[in-house]
Amino acid sequence: MTDDAALVRLCLEGNEQGARELVERFQSMVFAVCVKMLSQREDAEDVTQDVFLRVFRALRSWDPTRPLQPWILAIAANRCRTALRQRPRDAARSSVEISRIVASGAGDSRELSDELDLAVAALREDYRLCFVLFYQQELSCAEIASVLDRPEGTVKTWLHRARRELAERLRRRGVVNNADYQLHGV
Protein backbone atom coordinates (compact mmCIF):
# COMPACT_ATOMS: atom_id res chain seq x y z
CA MET A 1 0.00 0.00 0.00
CA THR A 2 1.37 3.41 -0.91
CA ASP A 3 1.92 6.18 1.58
CA ASP A 4 -1.02 8.11 0.14
CA ALA A 5 -3.28 5.10 0.32
CA ALA A 6 -2.35 4.44 3.94
CA LEU A 7 -3.04 8.04 4.82
CA VAL A 8 -6.40 8.02 3.09
CA ARG A 9 -7.28 4.76 4.81
CA LEU A 10 -6.56 6.36 8.16
CA CYS A 11 -8.78 9.28 7.27
CA LEU A 12 -11.58 6.99 6.14
CA GLU A 13 -11.36 5.13 9.41
CA GLY A 14 -12.02 8.38 11.23
CA ASN A 15 -8.50 8.80 12.55
CA GLU A 16 -8.09 12.43 13.55
CA GLN A 17 -4.31 12.27 13.37
CA GLY A 18 -4.55 11.00 9.82
CA ALA A 19 -6.80 13.89 8.86
CA ARG A 20 -4.37 16.33 10.42
CA GLU A 21 -1.46 14.79 8.54
CA LEU A 22 -3.29 14.94 5.24
CA VAL A 23 -4.10 18.62 5.73
CA GLU A 24 -0.58 19.51 6.78
CA ARG A 25 0.94 17.58 3.91
CA PHE A 26 -1.05 19.26 1.18
CA GLN A 27 -2.25 22.60 2.54
CA SER A 28 0.81 24.58 1.39
CA MET A 29 0.47 23.25 -2.12
CA VAL A 30 -3.26 23.97 -2.29
CA PHE A 31 -2.90 27.38 -0.73
CA ALA A 32 -0.09 28.37 -3.11
CA VAL A 33 -2.17 27.46 -6.13
CA CYS A 34 -5.17 29.32 -4.73
CA VAL A 35 -3.17 32.48 -4.01
CA LYS A 36 -1.63 32.55 -7.47
CA MET A 37 -4.98 31.92 -9.10
CA LEU A 38 -7.05 34.34 -7.02
CA SER A 39 -4.39 36.97 -6.18
CA GLN A 40 -5.91 37.51 -2.73
CA ARG A 41 -4.88 35.77 0.46
CA GLU A 42 -8.28 35.93 2.13
CA ASP A 43 -10.06 34.41 -0.83
CA ALA A 44 -7.29 31.84 -1.17
CA GLU A 45 -7.69 30.73 2.45
CA ASP A 46 -11.46 30.42 2.07
CA VAL A 47 -11.07 28.36 -1.07
CA THR A 48 -8.37 26.22 0.55
CA GLN A 49 -10.76 25.34 3.35
CA ASP A 50 -13.44 24.54 0.83
CA VAL A 51 -11.03 22.33 -1.11
CA PHE A 52 -10.19 20.21 1.93
CA LEU A 53 -13.83 19.93 2.90
CA ARG A 54 -14.52 18.49 -0.53
CA VAL A 55 -11.43 16.31 -0.41
CA PHE A 56 -12.62 14.65 2.78
CA ARG A 57 -16.12 14.25 1.46
CA ALA A 58 -14.90 12.65 -1.75
CA LEU A 59 -12.07 10.53 -0.33
CA ARG A 60 -13.94 7.31 -1.04
CA SER A 61 -14.03 8.11 -4.74
CA TRP A 62 -10.25 8.50 -4.92
CA ASP A 63 -8.53 5.75 -6.88
CA PRO A 64 -5.77 4.33 -4.61
CA THR A 65 -3.73 3.26 -7.63
CA ARG A 66 -3.22 6.88 -8.62
CA PRO A 67 -1.27 9.58 -6.78
CA LEU A 68 -3.19 11.74 -4.36
CA GLN A 69 -1.51 15.05 -5.19
CA PRO A 70 -2.91 15.55 -8.72
CA TRP A 71 -6.35 14.53 -7.50
CA ILE A 72 -6.31 17.19 -4.79
CA LEU A 73 -4.88 19.71 -7.22
CA ALA A 74 -7.71 18.99 -9.63
CA ILE A 75 -10.23 19.77 -6.91
CA ALA A 76 -8.31 22.93 -6.05
CA ALA A 77 -8.23 24.01 -9.69
CA ASN A 78 -11.97 23.51 -9.99
CA ARG A 79 -12.68 25.45 -6.84
CA CYS A 80 -10.45 28.31 -7.99
CA ARG A 81 -12.24 28.51 -11.31
CA THR A 82 -15.59 28.50 -9.55
CA ALA A 83 -14.43 31.23 -7.17
CA LEU A 84 -13.22 33.33 -10.09
CA ARG A 85 -16.56 32.97 -11.82
CA GLN A 86 -18.49 33.86 -8.69
CA ARG A 87 -16.33 36.89 -8.02
CA PRO A 88 -18.21 40.08 -8.92
CA ARG A 89 -17.04 41.42 -12.24
CA ASP A 90 -16.63 44.96 -10.94
CA ALA A 91 -14.65 43.81 -7.92
CA ALA A 92 -12.32 41.76 -10.08
CA ARG A 93 -11.76 44.64 -12.46
CA SER A 94 -11.12 47.14 -9.69
CA SER A 95 -8.74 44.69 -8.02
CA VAL A 96 -6.73 44.36 -11.22
CA GLU A 97 -6.75 48.10 -11.76
CA ILE A 98 -5.57 48.78 -8.22
CA SER A 99 -2.78 46.29 -8.71
CA ARG A 100 -1.76 48.05 -11.91
CA ILE A 101 -1.77 51.45 -10.24
CA VAL A 102 0.32 50.16 -7.36
CA ALA A 103 2.66 48.48 -9.78
CA SER A 104 3.07 51.53 -11.96
CA GLY A 105 3.61 53.75 -8.92
CA ALA A 106 6.33 51.56 -7.57
CA GLY A 107 8.09 51.45 -10.91
CA ASP A 108 11.34 49.55 -11.25
CA SER A 109 11.78 49.15 -7.53
CA ARG A 110 9.28 46.32 -7.43
CA GLU A 111 10.80 42.99 -6.98
CA LEU A 112 10.82 40.60 -9.88
CA SER A 113 8.60 38.20 -7.96
CA ASP A 114 5.90 40.80 -7.48
CA GLU A 115 6.11 41.79 -11.11
CA LEU A 116 5.72 38.17 -12.09
CA ASP A 117 2.71 37.90 -9.77
CA LEU A 118 1.09 40.83 -11.53
CA ALA A 119 1.89 39.45 -14.93
CA VAL A 120 0.51 36.03 -14.00
CA ALA A 121 -2.66 37.61 -12.62
CA ALA A 122 -3.23 39.24 -16.00
CA LEU A 123 -3.00 35.93 -17.83
CA ARG A 124 -6.04 34.08 -19.11
CA GLU A 125 -7.40 31.66 -16.50
CA ASP A 126 -6.29 28.51 -18.34
CA TYR A 127 -2.83 29.83 -19.04
CA ARG A 128 -2.46 30.99 -15.44
CA LEU A 129 -3.42 27.64 -13.99
CA CYS A 130 -1.10 25.87 -16.38
CA PHE A 131 1.80 28.16 -15.58
CA VAL A 132 1.30 27.90 -11.81
CA LEU A 133 1.09 24.13 -11.87
CA PHE A 134 4.15 23.83 -14.09
CA TYR A 135 6.48 26.35 -12.54
CA GLN A 136 5.34 26.49 -8.95
CA GLN A 137 4.12 22.96 -8.31
CA GLU A 138 6.65 21.60 -10.80
CA LEU A 139 4.17 19.21 -12.39
CA SER A 140 4.99 17.78 -15.78
CA CYS A 141 2.87 18.59 -18.81
CA ALA A 142 1.36 15.11 -18.64
CA GLU A 143 0.41 15.58 -15.00
CA ILE A 144 -1.11 18.98 -15.72
CA ALA A 145 -3.07 17.45 -18.55
CA SER A 146 -4.41 14.89 -16.09
CA VAL A 147 -5.28 17.54 -13.51
CA LEU A 148 -7.03 19.79 -15.99
CA ASP A 149 -8.54 16.91 -17.96
CA ARG A 150 -7.14 18.31 -21.19
CA PRO A 151 -4.85 16.86 -23.88
CA GLU A 152 -1.14 17.21 -23.25
CA GLY A 153 -0.73 19.13 -26.50
CA THR A 154 -3.23 21.71 -25.29
CA VAL A 155 -1.30 22.10 -22.07
CA LYS A 156 1.94 22.64 -23.97
CA THR A 157 0.29 25.25 -26.16
CA TRP A 158 -1.13 27.10 -23.17
CA LEU A 159 2.23 26.96 -21.44
CA HIS A 160 4.01 28.31 -24.48
CA ARG A 161 1.54 31.18 -24.85
CA ALA A 162 1.72 31.94 -21.15
CA ARG A 163 5.50 32.18 -21.32
CA ARG A 164 5.37 34.48 -24.33
CA GLU A 165 2.80 36.79 -22.76
CA LEU A 166 4.68 36.93 -19.47
CA ALA A 167 8.00 37.65 -21.14
CA GLU A 168 6.40 40.36 -23.24
CA ARG A 169 4.82 41.97 -20.21
CA LEU A 170 8.00 41.83 -18.14
CA ARG A 171 9.90 43.31 -21.05
CA ARG A 172 7.36 46.11 -21.44
CA ARG A 173 7.53 46.85 -17.73
CA GLY A 174 11.26 47.24 -18.02
CA VAL A 175 11.82 44.60 -15.38
CA VAL A 176 14.15 42.63 -17.59
CA ASN A 177 16.24 43.39 -20.61
CA ASN A 178 17.47 41.23 -23.38
CA ALA A 179 20.71 40.44 -21.72
CA ASP A 180 22.07 37.01 -22.07
CA TYR A 181 20.47 34.83 -19.43
CA GLN A 182 21.52 31.47 -18.23
CA LEU A 183 18.82 28.85 -18.49
CA HIS A 184 18.66 26.15 -15.80
CA GLY A 185 22.05 27.25 -14.58
CA VAL A 186 23.75 26.09 -17.73
Add this chain to the structure above:
Amino acid sequence: MPTINCTEFSRQLAELVERRASIDVAQLREHSGACPQCRELWLDSLIVERAVVAWKKPAPSADLSARILAQVAAGVAPIEDGAPLGAEAAPAREIALPERTPGRPTRGRRYIGTAGLSLAALALGLVAMLLIRRPLPPAAPTQPVAGQNSVVDTTNVASTSPAKRVAAQVDARAPASAGAPVELMVADAGSAYLHLAGDAAKAVTAATVLVPSADPVADAPAAPPSDDHWVDGVREEIAPVTHQLSHAFEFLIQAVPEKRTPAT
Protein backbone atom coordinates in the same frame (compact mmCIF):
# COMPACT_ATOMS: atom_id res chain seq x y z
CA MET B 1 27.30 28.99 -39.49
CA PRO B 2 24.42 27.61 -37.42
CA THR B 3 24.59 23.90 -36.79
CA ILE B 4 20.84 23.39 -36.31
CA ASN B 5 17.81 24.65 -38.18
CA CYS B 6 14.69 26.33 -36.76
CA THR B 7 12.75 23.07 -36.43
CA GLU B 8 15.51 21.47 -34.44
CA PHE B 9 15.84 24.62 -32.37
CA SER B 10 12.15 24.51 -31.44
CA ARG B 11 12.39 20.84 -30.58
CA GLN B 12 15.41 21.29 -28.36
CA LEU B 13 13.92 24.35 -26.69
CA ALA B 14 10.74 22.42 -25.93
CA GLU B 15 12.85 19.62 -24.47
CA LEU B 16 14.70 22.09 -22.34
CA VAL B 17 11.65 23.95 -21.07
CA GLU B 18 8.78 21.47 -21.06
CA ARG B 19 10.70 18.37 -20.07
CA ARG B 20 13.21 20.23 -17.93
CA ALA B 21 15.88 18.26 -19.72
CA SER B 22 19.53 19.09 -19.27
CA ILE B 23 20.80 19.64 -22.75
CA ASP B 24 23.68 21.57 -24.19
CA VAL B 25 22.41 25.06 -24.89
CA ALA B 26 25.40 26.06 -26.97
CA GLN B 27 23.64 25.10 -30.18
CA LEU B 28 20.49 26.93 -29.13
CA ARG B 29 22.46 30.04 -28.32
CA GLU B 30 24.33 29.83 -31.55
CA HIS B 31 21.20 29.42 -33.65
CA SER B 32 19.34 32.20 -31.82
CA GLY B 33 22.20 34.53 -32.59
CA ALA B 34 21.66 33.99 -36.31
CA CYS B 35 17.85 33.72 -36.48
CA PRO B 36 15.81 36.71 -35.23
CA GLN B 37 12.58 34.74 -34.80
CA CYS B 38 14.22 32.01 -32.79
CA ARG B 39 16.08 34.62 -30.82
CA GLU B 40 12.73 36.00 -29.64
CA LEU B 41 11.71 32.56 -28.40
CA TRP B 42 15.05 32.05 -26.76
CA LEU B 43 14.92 35.35 -24.90
CA ASP B 44 11.31 34.77 -23.82
CA SER B 45 12.34 31.49 -22.27
CA LEU B 46 15.33 33.01 -20.54
CA ILE B 47 13.29 35.90 -19.13
CA VAL B 48 10.60 33.64 -17.73
CA GLU B 49 13.07 31.16 -16.30
CA ARG B 50 14.91 33.89 -14.49
CA ALA B 51 11.70 35.42 -13.14
CA VAL B 52 10.44 32.04 -11.97
CA VAL B 53 13.60 31.47 -9.95
CA ALA B 54 12.77 34.63 -8.02
CA TRP B 55 9.08 33.78 -7.77
CA LYS B 56 8.02 33.59 -4.14
CA LYS B 57 5.87 30.77 -2.93
CA PRO B 58 3.21 32.12 -0.57
CA ALA B 59 3.03 30.57 2.87
CA PRO B 60 -0.34 29.97 4.49
CA SER B 61 -1.29 31.44 7.82
CA ALA B 62 -0.11 29.54 10.85
CA ASP B 63 -3.64 28.72 11.94
CA LEU B 64 -4.94 27.66 8.53
CA SER B 65 -4.60 23.94 9.18
CA ALA B 66 -6.46 24.30 12.49
CA ARG B 67 -9.24 26.19 10.76
CA ILE B 68 -9.40 23.61 8.01
CA LEU B 69 -9.62 20.75 10.50
CA ALA B 70 -12.30 22.57 12.46
CA GLN B 71 -14.33 23.16 9.33
CA VAL B 72 -13.82 19.61 8.17
CA ALA B 73 -14.95 18.35 11.58
CA ALA B 74 -18.03 20.52 11.36
CA GLY B 75 -18.71 19.74 7.72
CA VAL B 76 -17.94 16.02 7.80
CA ALA B 77 -19.78 14.63 10.78
CA PRO B 78 -18.09 11.18 10.79
CA ILE B 79 -14.90 12.72 12.23
CA GLU B 80 -16.67 13.38 15.50
CA ASP B 81 -18.76 10.25 15.40
CA GLY B 82 -15.84 7.98 14.75
CA ALA B 83 -17.46 6.78 11.55
CA PRO B 84 -15.60 6.88 8.24
CA LEU B 85 -14.80 10.36 6.98
CA GLY B 86 -16.16 9.75 3.53
CA ALA B 87 -19.36 8.12 4.73
CA GLU B 88 -21.57 10.77 3.25
CA ALA B 89 -22.42 10.51 -0.37
CA ALA B 90 -19.51 11.80 -2.39
CA PRO B 91 -19.69 12.84 -5.99
CA ALA B 92 -18.68 10.07 -8.35
CA ARG B 93 -15.94 12.15 -9.89
CA GLU B 94 -15.18 15.40 -8.16
CA ILE B 95 -13.05 16.92 -10.88
CA ALA B 96 -15.54 16.45 -13.65
CA LEU B 97 -18.57 18.00 -12.05
CA PRO B 98 -20.01 20.70 -14.28
CA GLU B 99 -21.13 23.73 -12.36
CA ARG B 100 -24.05 25.61 -13.72
CA THR B 101 -24.32 29.28 -13.11
CA PRO B 102 -27.78 30.62 -12.57
CA GLY B 103 -28.77 33.49 -14.72
CA ARG B 104 -29.43 33.87 -18.40
CA PRO B 105 -31.38 30.93 -19.82
CA THR B 106 -30.16 29.19 -22.92
CA ARG B 107 -31.31 30.38 -26.31
CA GLY B 108 -33.70 27.47 -26.87
CA ARG B 109 -35.33 28.00 -23.53
CA ARG B 110 -35.80 31.67 -24.31
CA TYR B 111 -37.63 30.79 -27.52
CA ILE B 112 -39.77 28.17 -25.82
CA GLY B 113 -40.55 30.60 -23.02
CA THR B 114 -41.62 33.23 -25.53
CA ALA B 115 -43.82 30.72 -27.33
CA GLY B 116 -45.38 29.66 -24.04
CA LEU B 117 -46.08 33.23 -23.07
CA SER B 118 -47.65 33.91 -26.44
CA LEU B 119 -49.91 30.89 -26.11
CA ALA B 120 -50.90 31.90 -22.60
CA ALA B 121 -51.73 35.43 -23.77
CA LEU B 122 -53.76 34.00 -26.63
CA ALA B 123 -55.67 31.74 -24.25
CA LEU B 124 -56.44 34.62 -21.91
CA GLY B 125 -57.63 36.74 -24.80
CA LEU B 126 -59.97 34.05 -26.07
CA VAL B 127 -61.37 33.35 -22.62
CA ALA B 128 -62.00 37.08 -22.17
CA MET B 129 -63.70 37.21 -25.57
CA LEU B 130 -65.95 34.31 -24.64
CA LEU B 131 -66.93 35.96 -21.38
CA ILE B 132 -67.76 39.23 -23.13
CA ARG B 133 -69.75 37.50 -25.84
CA ARG B 134 -71.76 35.43 -23.38
CA PRO B 135 -75.26 36.97 -23.21
CA LEU B 136 -76.70 38.10 -19.93
CA PRO B 137 -78.96 35.53 -18.30
CA PRO B 138 -82.63 36.29 -18.74
CA ALA B 139 -84.19 38.22 -15.88
CA ALA B 140 -87.28 35.98 -15.73
CA PRO B 141 -87.03 32.42 -16.98
CA THR B 142 -90.78 32.31 -17.56
CA GLN B 143 -92.59 32.40 -20.86
CA PRO B 144 -92.46 35.77 -22.57
CA VAL B 145 -95.56 37.94 -22.57
CA ALA B 146 -96.93 38.38 -26.03
CA GLY B 147 -96.61 41.94 -27.32
CA GLN B 148 -94.31 43.08 -24.57
CA ASN B 149 -91.19 42.38 -26.54
CA SER B 150 -92.39 44.19 -29.61
CA VAL B 151 -93.16 47.32 -27.63
CA VAL B 152 -89.78 47.36 -25.99
CA ASP B 153 -87.97 46.49 -29.18
CA THR B 154 -89.70 49.14 -31.21
CA THR B 155 -88.57 51.78 -28.74
CA ASN B 156 -85.10 50.41 -28.65
CA VAL B 157 -84.74 49.92 -32.39
CA ALA B 158 -85.79 53.44 -33.17
CA SER B 159 -82.51 54.87 -31.88
CA THR B 160 -80.11 52.40 -33.53
CA SER B 161 -78.71 51.78 -36.98
CA PRO B 162 -80.76 49.95 -39.64
CA ALA B 163 -78.62 46.81 -39.49
CA LYS B 164 -78.81 46.57 -35.75
CA ARG B 165 -82.46 47.33 -35.97
CA VAL B 166 -83.04 44.31 -38.20
CA ALA B 167 -80.99 42.08 -35.90
CA ALA B 168 -82.88 43.35 -32.89
CA GLN B 169 -86.17 42.66 -34.60
CA VAL B 170 -85.06 39.12 -35.40
CA ASP B 171 -84.06 38.64 -31.77
CA ALA B 172 -87.27 40.14 -30.59
CA ARG B 173 -89.33 37.70 -32.63
CA ALA B 174 -87.42 34.74 -31.25
CA PRO B 175 -88.48 33.44 -27.85
CA ALA B 176 -86.05 34.04 -24.95
CA SER B 177 -85.51 30.35 -24.49
CA ALA B 178 -84.04 30.09 -28.01
CA GLY B 179 -80.75 31.63 -26.72
CA ALA B 180 -80.09 28.67 -24.44
CA PRO B 181 -78.66 26.26 -27.09
CA VAL B 182 -76.33 28.99 -28.33
CA GLU B 183 -75.14 29.61 -24.79
CA LEU B 184 -74.57 25.92 -24.28
CA MET B 185 -72.66 25.76 -27.52
CA VAL B 186 -70.49 28.69 -26.51
CA ALA B 187 -69.91 27.18 -23.09
CA ASP B 188 -68.91 23.90 -24.69
CA ALA B 189 -66.62 25.71 -27.07
CA GLY B 190 -65.04 27.58 -24.16
CA SER B 191 -64.55 24.35 -22.25
CA ALA B 192 -63.01 22.71 -25.31
CA TYR B 193 -60.72 25.64 -25.76
CA LEU B 194 -59.58 25.49 -22.17
CA HIS B 195 -58.67 21.84 -22.68
CA LEU B 196 -56.75 22.79 -25.80
CA ALA B 197 -54.91 25.49 -23.91
CA GLY B 198 -54.00 22.96 -21.22
CA ASP B 199 -52.70 20.56 -23.85
CA ALA B 200 -50.70 23.37 -25.41
CA ALA B 201 -49.10 24.16 -22.08
CA LYS B 202 -48.19 20.48 -21.63
CA ALA B 203 -46.71 20.34 -25.12
CA VAL B 204 -44.59 23.42 -24.46
CA THR B 205 -43.37 21.93 -21.18
CA ALA B 206 -42.44 18.70 -22.94
CA ALA B 207 -40.62 20.65 -25.66
CA THR B 208 -38.64 22.49 -22.97
CA VAL B 209 -37.35 19.19 -21.63
CA LEU B 210 -36.11 18.24 -25.08
CA VAL B 211 -33.99 21.35 -25.46
CA PRO B 212 -30.27 20.73 -24.70
CA SER B 213 -28.35 23.29 -22.68
CA ALA B 214 -24.78 24.53 -23.02
CA ASP B 215 -22.12 23.53 -20.51
CA PRO B 216 -20.80 26.73 -18.90
CA VAL B 217 -17.69 25.03 -17.58
CA ALA B 218 -16.28 23.76 -20.83
CA ASP B 219 -13.36 25.78 -22.16
CA ALA B 220 -14.37 25.36 -25.72
CA PRO B 221 -18.11 24.79 -25.71
CA ALA B 222 -19.73 23.67 -28.89
CA ALA B 223 -20.86 26.46 -31.15
CA PRO B 224 -24.42 27.45 -30.24
CA PRO B 225 -26.98 26.50 -32.83
CA SER B 226 -28.17 29.24 -35.10
CA ASP B 227 -31.41 31.13 -34.54
CA ASP B 228 -33.05 29.57 -37.56
CA HIS B 229 -32.45 26.11 -36.22
CA TRP B 230 -34.09 26.91 -32.89
CA VAL B 231 -36.99 28.67 -34.49
CA ASP B 232 -37.57 25.69 -36.73
CA GLY B 233 -37.36 23.34 -33.79
CA VAL B 234 -39.85 25.31 -31.74
CA ARG B 235 -42.12 25.67 -34.72
CA GLU B 236 -42.11 21.92 -35.22
CA GLU B 237 -42.79 21.32 -31.54
CA ILE B 238 -45.83 23.58 -31.43
CA ALA B 239 -47.16 22.71 -34.89
CA PRO B 240 -49.83 20.28 -33.59
CA VAL B 241 -50.93 22.79 -30.99
CA THR B 242 -51.17 25.53 -33.56
CA HIS B 243 -53.20 23.26 -35.79
CA GLN B 244 -55.61 22.47 -32.97
CA LEU B 245 -55.89 26.11 -32.03
CA SER B 246 -56.75 27.13 -35.57
CA HIS B 247 -59.48 24.51 -35.64
CA ALA B 248 -60.79 25.79 -32.34
CA PHE B 249 -60.81 29.31 -33.73
CA GLU B 250 -62.79 28.29 -36.79
CA PHE B 251 -65.22 26.38 -34.61
CA LEU B 252 -65.71 29.36 -32.35
CA ILE B 253 -66.15 31.78 -35.21
CA GLN B 254 -68.80 29.59 -36.75
CA ALA B 255 -70.49 28.72 -33.47
CA VAL B 256 -70.73 32.12 -31.83
CA PRO B 257 -73.38 34.42 -33.36
CA GLU B 258 -72.97 38.15 -33.78
CA LYS B 259 -73.16 40.13 -30.59
CA ARG B 260 -76.70 40.92 -29.83
CA THR B 261 -78.00 44.08 -28.33
CA PRO B 262 -79.12 43.18 -24.84
CA ALA B 263 -82.81 43.61 -24.40
CA THR B 264 -83.67 46.19 -21.82
